Amino acid sequence: MSLEHLFIWLAIGALAGWLAGLIVSGSGFGLLIDILVGIVGSFVGGWLASLLGISLGGGFIGEVIVAVIGAVILLFVIRLIRNVMK
Template sequence: MEPFAGYGIIAVLLIGGIAGWLAGVIVRGFGLGIIGNIAVGVIGAFVGAWLLAKLGIHVGDGLIGTLVGATIGAVVLLIIIGFFRRV
C-alpha cells in the first residue's frame, strides 16, 4: 500500500492536514499548529502505511483508507514526539 498514490500535491497537503489535526485531537496536548499538523499527517501517512502493512491490516483504498492510515500513523508519530518533548 502506497500512501497518496495518484493524488496531487494539494490533495496530499489537505489529507495530511486533516490527518494531523485528527491526530492532535486524539492525542490531546500534542498539536503542532497548521504547518506542523500537515507535516505530521504527511509523514504519518508513510508511517501508517508501513506499520499497517507489517501488522497485516488493510484499512481500504481511496480517500477514506488513505485518511485512516495517515491518521493512525500521525497518532503514532505524535506519541513518539511527545516522549521526546517530555525528556
C-alpha cells in the first residue's frame, strides 16, 4: 500500500465517519471520535460487503457508501452499548 492509498483510505474513513455522525442521532461523541469510528467503520463496511457478496463498484462513491454503512453500524452498536452501560 502506497502512501497515497493510505491517505485516500483515511479521507474516505473520515468522510464516512462525519456522515455517519450526522445520520446516527443521539448523544454524540463529537466530530473527532465520529471520524475515527468512520475509519474503523470503513473496515466493517468492507468486510460486510465482501461477506454478503455486495459490490458497489470500485469507484470513490461506492467506497464511500460502503464505508458510511459500516460506520453507521459501528456507531449504532457503540451508542447502544454506551446507553446500556449507563
